[in-house]
Amino acid sequence: MDGFAGTGPLSKLAFRRDGVVLPACVLGIAALLAITARDLKVLYPTEASRVAVAARAGANPALRFLLGRLNGTSVGAFLAARWGVWGAASAVLLTIFIVVRHTRADEEAGRLELVGSAAVGRQAPLTAALLAAVAANLALALLTFVWLARLGLPVAGSAALALSISGCGLVFGGVAAAAAQLAVTARGARGIAIGRRFRLGRPVPPVLGFAAGLGGAGPRVRFSRRAVVGAHPAAGGVCRPGGGGIPARRLA
């Protein structure tokens, strides 16, 4: 089909461009979950200790408001409830950045004009961007699943958590693809996909974007640019070389 001509070279280009950053981000998100799971296992080795924590956390209205109820008392349940949302948020942001970077951002910079003058179909750049996003999320799911399962978490649960995280990423890959067609600038496209306008901290009604998905259940973060970086778990993980100290105190 002519519309997709050139998709192959363009996806190779995407991987060539993101050859370092993309694997690093995927590894970072998977590591965030895996390291947390390991710490949870060390901190709360017995069922009794986890039940005690769950009772205390369940009694704290602020924690319940922010993160919802714990659904079970296993290490996996702790991980999914407390950190699953952050894993998903990271996957979503990563996917949005990938898709917009290879579509609207390239067009805005003028690079797509050079590409468009070659034997490249009109659907090829978007298809290549989505392929890169799908590949990143599949890699993330696989890595998370294998890592959690090897730590001794239940296989089915590990798979479910890994797939739900990358599933969130994929959904917002689609949202970003649509946003990239709607917005004139890459910044605007990312803004629509994330659901908040970064600039001036002025919130846009979160109908479409990721912030809407977090909705009432999620944390009410004001997505100023700095807040996104601060709230970004991958960034948080980097700033936390001890690994798990903070969440342990929070959950204790």
Next chain:
Amino acid sequence: MKPHLRPARRDEPARRPGSHARPLAPGGIVAARMNASGPAAAGTARRDVAVRASGLTKRYGRVRALDGLDLEVGVGEVHAFLGPNGAGKSTTIRILLGLLRKDGGEVSLLGADPWRDAVELHRRLAYVPGDVTLWPSLTGGEIIDLLGRLRGGISASRRKALTERFDLDTSKRARAYSRGNRQKVALIAALASEAELLLLDEPTAGLDPLMEATFRQCVIEERREGRTILLSSHLLAEAEALSDRVTIIRHGKTVETGTLAEMRHLTRVSVEAELAAPVALDAIPGVHELTVTGAVVRCRVDPAALDEVAGVLHQAGIRSLTCRPPTLEELFLRHYSPERSGAGSR
């Protein structure tokens, strides 16, 4: 009128007197303008056409970027596409590339529809944008190869030769390139391809004079190989040095098209003479902007009056005589100077 597949370039002014053989009647002037009946249309019967656009319109909101533009480029010719900034040159080229949809008019490229058959056509053409942006993290060599792959083929030997000629370090990442070097990357990728049509949008904008000379040499060689080149420019010297035919546009409309020789008929010849005795030239119709400084006479003469002026000068005794055909700058001024806007047809 002969079909101008390979007319003289730099030597054209020298042969200017020969052009007297052409009809100078007002009808000739009209025919030299781009109308349906212009010389481009007349030439159609005799040669293949690589690019044809007629009555092309494109609107951006309330702005009419193209307002009935006509353009015709014969196969194997270097066609200069001239106009001031914002005249619609890039818009036209983007329509030819199928990057933009036309609002109205007819356009065909190598016999196909540039929007519908874009992918197929793009295997046969190469494009260099005026402002080249590259992927900062890729090296120049990688980008040349990538563009070659996307275009469906690049000649390794030509790539190597061109890289040397343009003196480009292809191992550097694009973020380290200056504007001129980015331009070179796109130029090498385009020239090294096997494309039969080259669309160059102000390709020398960032190049230094040395590289500009190299570029001109390349264009001359490409033409010898039978490639068709559409060269958009606001640099008149470039068009003058390289092109077989010229199309001048303004406000999205074609105001003039033809060979430079045809266009020179439309403007006055600058005459400067040092004479032995004073003469009265003001009586001759067709003499303009006459100034006399001592023994030196300067004026601009309509081509039709040149013979009579020369006779009068001869009788006065010529000590020195300079007779210069109008430069493209003068053609340009005539069509684009603000006070003449709307009077492009003279």
